[in-house]
Amino acid sequence: MCLGIPGRITAMTDPARMMAVAEISGVRREVNIACVAEGLPEGLIGRWVLIHVGFAMSLIDEDEAARTLAALHELGEAQEALEQMAEADREMAR
Amino acid sequence: MCLGIPGRITAMTDPARMMAVAEISGVRREVNIACVAEGLPEGLIGRWVLIHVGFAMSLIDEDEAARTLAALHELGEAQEALEQMAEADREMAR
Amino acid sequence: MNAIAFGALRDSHVTLSHGGGGKAMADLIETVFFPAFGPGSGEDQARLTADALCEPGARLALTTDSFVVTPLEFPGGDIGKLAVCGTVNDLAVGGARPLWLSAAFIIEEGCEIALLQRVVASMAREAVLAGVRIVTGDTKVVGRGSADGLFVTTSGVGVIPAGRDLAAARIRPGDVVLVNGVLGDHGAAILAARGDLALSTDLVSDCQGLGHLMEAVLAAAPGTRAARDATRGGLAAALNEMALAAGCGIEIREDALPLRPEVRGVCEILGLDPLYLANEGTMVLFVPEAEAEAALTAMRSRPEGQGAAIIGRAVAASEGGAHTARVQMVTSFGGRRIVDRLVGEQLPRIC
Amino acid sequence: MNAIAFGALRDSHVTLSHGGGGKAMADLIETVFFPAFGPGSGEDQARLTADALCEPGARLALTTDSFVVTPLEFPGGDIGKLAVCGTVNDLAVGGARPLWLSAAFIIEEGCEIALLQRVVASMAREAVLAGVRIVTGDTKVVGRGSADGLFVTTSGVGVIPAGRDLAAARIRPGDVVLVNGVLGDHGAAILAARGDLALSTDLVSDCQGLGHLMEAVLAAAPGTRAARDATRGGLAAALNEMALAAGCGIEIREDALPLRPEVRGVCEILGLDPLYLANEGTMVLFVPEAEAEAALTAMRSRPEGQGAAIIGRAVAASEGGAHTARVQMVTSFGGRRIVDRLVGEQLPRIC
């Protein structure tokens, strides 16, 4: 239901109003960071956030992301090995 | 300075607000008749008025108009007679 | 409207969806335009051939006009009729035989589809009358407040047969000036139809195609020098433009100008001069004196030229500075005055 | 501004006077349009000849488009460049060599004259690049709030040399689909340039003329079946239109679609699909398989085709009911989905 896109905070524009610039694939837009600022807006610069309707709604946990990716990678490698084995079996069968 | 056109009152539209229809060369427009109504708006129908910016400003005195026209006509006839005489003189002189 | 009545075909008014390049737009085009103009080529352009174009000495004529008028429908026509006649006339007055028209529509969101259909039907009808085909088109929809209901731009392609060369530069002193009918009907009818001046009249726009009339005139008066349709700026603008191009003067007679009483009435009320009122089916024609009667007779033999009249003649350019008057009018009173171009359009005035 | 700074030539903004058919209009035309396009014929139409038109088998091509864009100037172009390129491209994709253009302007009261001059200069520049002449035009001024700054309608006349017959109906299963460059730049750049979505990007519209590119392709791949510029409705609209006309299916590969990261970014943020974003200098081309490489090489040898790519092929029409999908995409993920026409234009969405 709710389009969310990862973006990186690149600059603060109006810390009092909790406004910052986020960059998404080279596109910049001002977003509200109230939900992710945790009292220290400047610390956000460089951080990845999940953006919805102009609000940064969640800080992306890069470690978690890396963990998921690693698991996926492992799965992928295993799959590739399996596929190569299957391929080799088929070759031999010919 | 002030464009005024003769028009004829053809109908009352809103006697309370002193509004009537005037016709000018086949063109109709609602005009205010407060200045010419003299207490009896209905009596105006068929009368010629002088219209300025949507207000009938003066009742046209048709007798006066006829008098002026008669004088002009007389002048014109006299002029024509004079011109014919002058023309005859020229003819003769040839 | 019940719940089923949504979607392109069943919409009663144009929405932004109808301009989006998708299904709704295709539906609009198929529902409104194709039935009137015939289906498109399916390509981005019309592909056309005409033998007349290939005859030696023939030239192609190209013209365009955007039409913007309030109200969109008025006594005597609508924006569609205007858009076909206006472009046909611009071809015709140059001696071109109109062949093909393109039509581009800019539609304001909220425009009634039934209105659009009436306008398009009126274009189709007028095209048949003029003997032209509307062969390609375009539709854009803009947001509410970004247009005034509907704008139509037509472009016209015609062929000028070999040997024809109508041009204001060919006008010579002594040439006779004709018009095909009464002046100012369109301008006065539109002013009244707009409603904001609260004028009511029985005036009808003179909007009509002049292609057949022009052919008739050229057959009867092959020496015809030049013609112009007296649209924006009226007869005064057309004459000034032609005098300038011809490098000569023009003298018209107030007595000879065909004018309806109602047009005079509108002008008296609003302080306007009928010479500057727009026409949409009235042209001014310059003919050598020897052919003037023939041209007049040819005009009067057609319905578009019933009210034709000789209104003046070309005269030698008067000496003087840059501001020398080119067009003069002998008033019915015996005086003489300059008929200059105006700065902008005439505004209703009280003094 | 001091007291002397009034009058047509010295006005900084267009007023209703500039559309009135009088001196102010003439001044506007002489000051803004003639310096860029050259003086007009002085007649109501342009008179033209071209040998190419008279060659046996040659056909005349006629096309028209109204251009409405906000903002009027945007990264990579302006409404004038768009108006010339758009019409040149509609001629070019049909195999016509563009010759002449007409240009009709609808100007909103208050439009800056300097802006108008920039737009007109940009049209003149683009016409030179495309090798066409802007030979006739028209100017209308409408009241404030009756237009959106400026609308431009161009019509184009070109000649299709004998023997050329590009048409979507000629597409056969197996034909290769090419584009000349990245997709969606114009649509995304305009969305960002409008400012109301507060997006900032370095995107630039792809607005460019495709006439020379088309000639190069046709020289290298004379068997080319059909082409279309992927404007409103984007690649998806062009492909659907062509598949329908061809009576076949089209299969494209998501992997092969050239897309800038910023375009993807804009689409992710607004929930849009780049396949539906407008292009103004991007065409889609169908070529027999044997000539596909030649066409690709010819494209890449020109700046307009630097980013050219083969993106799919025509396939046999799939069986099914009236709603059978004609265009399908193999996703980069290995799935397959229909690329249908949309109902209207894409709206930014949050879900």
Place this chain on the structure above:
Amino acid sequence: MKFASEFRDPKAARALLAAIACRADQIGASREKPVHIMEICGGHTHSIFRYGLDKLVHEGVEFIHGPGCPVCVLPRARIDESIQIARRPAVIFTTFGDAMRVPGRSQSLLQARAAGADIRMVYSPLDALALARKYPERDVVFFGLGFETTTPSTALAIQQAAREGLGNFSVFCNHITVPEPIHALLKDPHMVLDGFIGPGHVSMVIGVHPYDFIARDFQKPLVVAGFEPTDLLQSVLMVLDQIAEGRAEVENQYARVVPDEGNPVSLAAIADVYERRPSFEWRGLGEIDASGLRIRPKYAAFDAEEKFGIGYAVARNPAPEPEGCACGAVMAGRLKPTACPHFGKGCTPDMPLGALMVSSEGACAAYWQYGGARVAAE
């Protein structure tokens, strides 16, 4: 058109022209030493040029074009003030078309409209009232402009608005009166005028007696005239008759429309709604005592100057005339338009420098448009 075209009979005109020539010779008027007759009203100026009367009359009769064009004498500061009002977001500013092209200090109303102000042309103050009824959330301001002819219409509109409680209607009052500038002209020691053509439509409101001072105190003849060509020629003849006979009287050629006592309803409306300003600025003529009207305090709610705190309601900022502008001298009859160094050079209708080039009733514009200068020069 009844009551109009009958008064354009060329035969009668030729008779009048012959009689005028005869009278002019009789009093020794010549091209070198002409009789100067001022037509006060711009409408008369317009008729004179439209029918070419200036070139048809005996060369010893010279028309001097008076200050009776309300648009021409509207000072630049008032245009600036009207634009200030029109620019307010809630305002719909309504005006007669005449005022649209008059240059203020930096813009005309036409240009202000192009720049975004909501300015609409109306034919009548009644149309402005109708707008006020239609848009209760907007402030509809009417640009009240004109001499005594027009003054009653805005007065009646204000009374109507008061009756209806139309709080969103107001008038930016620029109404002026005829006798005062004439008085000022006559007091000028360089004055050259020998007689006057009196304004026909002003007089149908105020009658003929407000001109009595002209005959009585300055011994100049005045004939109130209609606007058709024979009206004007007859009036010229009547003025020459007075001169020839050594009379100085106020006469009424236009009795079919002008009652000697004016129109009582109009006069009552004016008296109810307006009072005299101590002074009012005229373009080309400067401030003239008691020459302008303002809305009485009891109608202050309908007075745009009060409502928006603009114009004479606050400190004014009058704009000097453009440099070298000779309008004042032309209006006083001391200079012909063509004698102004700007005429046709820095000053043309599409680029008016002075006020008299703006309205088609302005003497310079009329000279230009109808060829008073250009045809004559050929």
Place this chain on the structure above:
Amino acid sequence: MKFASEFRDPKAARALLAAIACRADQIGASREKPVHIMEICGGHTHSIFRYGLDKLVHEGVEFIHGPGCPVCVLPRARIDESIQIARRPAVIFTTFGDAMRVPGRSQSLLQARAAGADIRMVYSPLDALALARKYPERDVVFFGLGFETTTPSTALAIQQAAREGLGNFSVFCNHITVPEPIHALLKDPHMVLDGFIGPGHVSMVIGVHPYDFIARDFQKPLVVAGFEPTDLLQSVLMVLDQIAEGRAEVENQYARVVPDEGNPVSLAAIADVYERRPSFEWRGLGEIDASGLRIRPKYAAFDAEEKFGIGYAVARNPAPEPEGCACGAVMAGRLKPTACPHFGKGCTPDMPLGALMVSSEGACAAYWQYGGARVAAE
């Protein structure tokens, strides 16, 4: 695009698909007797069709498309009410583009706009706030729409408006919540669901615990999932794992974005600004207890329902669903879109009969647009 494209790796996907197939076989799922997994969220529905996952997964896994598209479940009466507000002359009505084409009883917002209402699309409630600042004389109303993901943004906008004293800003609140309709579905005796894919972005706000009742009270597994294809496949596998292992738990596949406890700032803003409505109407599902939010009395000045006396603030006039519409059954998973008699006939995206054909997240529209039905049929 970082944190997105990495999760589209076809190799990993193939592995996940293989694992899913294996698990599905293991639990005996088949085309005839499939496992029914509901993706609650329309965003997931969109991803499934965009990537063709429905056709890639083992035939024993059947996706049931849940009620998680806020546009699809917006009842016609609410569209009617929003048009009533938008039509008021002073109002600028702002909305996400999603809502523009949703049919009300007689018009959509798009059609109302064409008919003259000032309706503008915005990307963010912040843009509506900016409009309110820019047009102080207008009433800017924001169409508050969406589940818990979107709710905080309008809450923060209202708080900001209150801080700035932007009295001309208000929200027409249609915010709804996820757990309540799920609860309603699970209580349905005809319910066929075997497990859930939980909404990733809703959960980043509310965390994972609000779903506990699903596992605890109804013994169904739920996995909160991301929106990329491998996210979804991994989550499907996690659901199948739970089924295979006889577990019913709430798990979090999307931990990179979803903290188990949700976002405290968002939750605080929601709690401050909103309270639960006793009940709220869902298109196709009817009134559901406590499933909607309304603005608390302390922010009543920013509540468009209160301000304009519309909607739940007054007597409502709910519009029945169009006759024959099967949306309710489709959303409950009892019917496939293609099984609805209207699908592709009376009901297509350009002429939607039911809500699910309107948004590209609606199950029927997704079937149509992405060929769930049409490609499959070939």
